[in-house]
Amino acid sequence: MCAECGQENPAGGAFCGRCGKPQVAAGDEKPLQGVTLGSLLGKRYRLDAKLGEGGMGVVYAAHDVELDRPVAVKVLARSMTESPDVVERFEREARLTAKLEHPNVVPVYDVGRHDGRPFLVMKRLDGDTLAARLREKGGLTRDETLQLFKQLAQGIDFIHEKGFIHRDIKAHNIMVGPQGQATLLDFGILRSQRGNDALTRTGVVMGTPHYMAPELALGLTDVDHRVDLYALAVVLFECLTGTLPFEADSELGLIQLQAHAPPPDLIHRAPWIPPPVAEVVSRAMSKRPLDRYPSAASLVQALEQAFAQAPVDPQAHAIPGAQAPAVPASTAPSWRAKAKDAVVAARPVEPMVQAAAPAVTVASPAPQPTQATVDLAAVAVRRSRWPLAVVAGVVAVL
Numbered sequence: 475m476c477a478e479c480g481q482e483n484p485a486g487g488a489f490c491g492r493c494g495k496p497q498v499a500a501g502d503e504k505p506l507q508g509v510t511l512g513s514l515l516g517k518r519y520r521l522d523a524k525l526g527e528g529g530m531g532v533v534y535a536a537h538d539v540e541l542d543r544p545v546a547v548k549v550l551a552r553s554m555t556e557s558p559d560v561v562e563r564f565e566r567e568a569r570l571t572a573k574l575e576h577p578n579v580v581p582v583y584d585v586g587r588h589d590g591r592p593f594l595v596m597k598r599l600d601g602d603t604l605a606a607r608l609r610e611k612g613g614l615t616r617d618e619t620l621q622l623f624k625q626l627a628q629g630i631d632f633i634h635e636k637g638f639i640h641r642d643i644k645a646h647n648i649m650v651g652p653q654g655q656a657t658l659l660d661f662g663i664l665r666s667q668r669g670n671d672a673l674t675r676t677g678v679v680m681g682t683p684h685y686m687a688p689e690l691a692l693g694l695t696d697v698d699h700r701v702d703l704y705a706l707a708v709v710l711f712e713c714l715t716g717t718l719p720f721e722a723d724s725e726l727g728l729i730q731l732q733a734h735a736p737p738p739d740l741i742h743r744a745p746w747i748p749p750p751v752a753e754v755v756s757r758a759m760s761k762r763p764l765d766r767y768p769s770a771a772s773l774v775q776a777l778e779q780a781f782a783q784a785p786v787d788p789q790a791h792a793i794p795g796a797q798a799p800a801v802p803a804s805t806a807p808s809w810r811a812k813a814k815d816a817v818v819a820a821r822p823v824e825p826m827v828q829a830a831a832p833a834v835t836v837a838s839p840a841p842q843p844t845q846a847t848v849d850l851a852a853v854a855v856r857r858s859r860w861p862l863a864v865v866a867g868v869v870a871v872l
Contacts, residue, residue, distance in 0.1 A: 509549050514539070515593055516586040519547050530554060530564075535598065538583075545583060548594040548660075561592055568594045574636060578629030580649070580659050601652055603659075604709070605645035613716040616781055618654070623710065623777065625656035627770035630706060633658075634699040634769070643705035644685045645712055683728035684708065684718050688761045691733035700763040706770055707758030710777070714751070715744040719759065736761070750780035 513521050515536070523535040525546070531554070536547040554560045568585040575581070584595040604622070608614075614622065626648065633640055642660060649657040681690050687704035689697050711719050719738045720731040737759040740752035754776045760766045767773040 509588060509591055513588065515547060515549075515588040516584070519545060519584075519593075519595055521547060527551075536595075538595075544598040546596045546598045548596065549588070550592045552591075555591060564592050564594075568592075570638065574633060574638070576629055576632045578625050578656055578658060579632065580657050599649045599651065599657055599659075601650050601655070603646050604648040604650055604656075604713075607650055608645060608712060608716065614713045619710070619713050620774075620778055620781065621654055622648075622650065622656050622713070623706075623770075623774045626658070626706065626709075627774045629656070629658045630702055630770040634702070639697070639699055640702050640705075641681055641690075642685075643702050643709065644682050645709055648709070681705075683725050683732065684720065686729065686732045687763075688733050689763060691729045698763070700766050703766050703770060703773060704759060704763075706773065707755060707766070710758065710773075711738075711740065711755055714747055714755070715740070717743065748780065748784035750783045751777065754780045 519536045521534040531551045572582040581597040647659045685705040685708045687701035722728040
């Protein structure tokens with residue numbers, strides 16, 4: 475069972491099929507060489523506690539002894555340091571990220587090396603990841619969804635306007651503060667939209683399979699900001715239904731579904747969702763990038779207009795599973811009626827377990843983009859809606 479999300483995974487699997495967290499057998503844990511609790515990285519950042527580990531690195535709660543403030547430090551995974559290209563990309567993109575100043579983007583303070591291990595220093599944030607909140611509540615209310623996505627849209631569009639693509643937007647990479655402040659996390663695979671500025675290798679796809687845009691799943695390298703908009707739509711689907719659009723027993727299975735399967739029928743999955751809202755999600759998850767909304771702001775605007783078309787009862791606008799005041803069935807709007815009876819009928823939802831949250835949650839790396847090796851030819855043999863730029867090779871989902 476995955477320690478991060480509780481997903482039951484096949485024995486011997488290297489990564490969780492749901493969240494992408496590395497699955498380490500008991501007794502096989504290996505500490506980072508030269509990096510231990512109490513270490514002073516860059517003669518400045520003292521590591522106080524390990525917060526999480528993913529495919530690309532480990533995040534620690536740390537303290538900046540020079541400025542006397544709490545920070546989060548991400549140290550690149552040992553397996554990643556074996557490739558000079560990966561190390562170069564990590565450090566270069568960390569410096570690029572440090573130039574992004576926006577209230578909905580996690581601030582990056584510094585980048586350096588400790589005993590040859592690259593590390594990234596970020597602001598330590600209060601709150602929980604969106605993934606943790608969804609595990610606890612099962613979904614968000616209408617108002618919570620709109621509040622969250624308006625903020626995310628501002629941060630995402632800001633990144634795109636600066637010429638960058640995040641490429642790993644997912645619930646685990648969104649921090650929600652005590653007052654509902656939304657912050658985008660983990661820019662470990664951020665890249666420039668200008669091809670000559672990217673260190674991405676031909677034939678390598680980076681991202682998390684559950685949120686991966688179809689064009690990435692197909693191995694196409696000429697992608698743009700709309701891969702982030704697709705991932706944002708998956709997060710929206712998750713917030714509305716409490717479930718992810720696609721599930722499979724392996725990374726390859728997920729990649730195949732993302733590449734070829736049509737978007738799930740949202741109303742079949744969640745009968746309480748108004749049809750106009752379902753139409754917005756369906757368009758946002760279009761297989762063809764040109765069919766999606768052109769920006770995060772336009773997606774959220776369409777979502778707000780779709781919600782406005784449905785009758786609203788102020789006391790009955792929470793999706794089943796979300797924490798909201800109970801109201802008599804007679805007062806619930808028509809699209810909400812009988813939703814409680816239908817919530818599990820379309821698709822069983824795994825029990826949500828509330829973990830004991832620390833007073834302060836730091837930008838966690840769990841899960842990092844899954845590291846998996848699959849034969850791209852196995853994905854490409856199915857009929858595609860685009861010409862395949864790569865029909866054989868290896869996809870490394872980092």
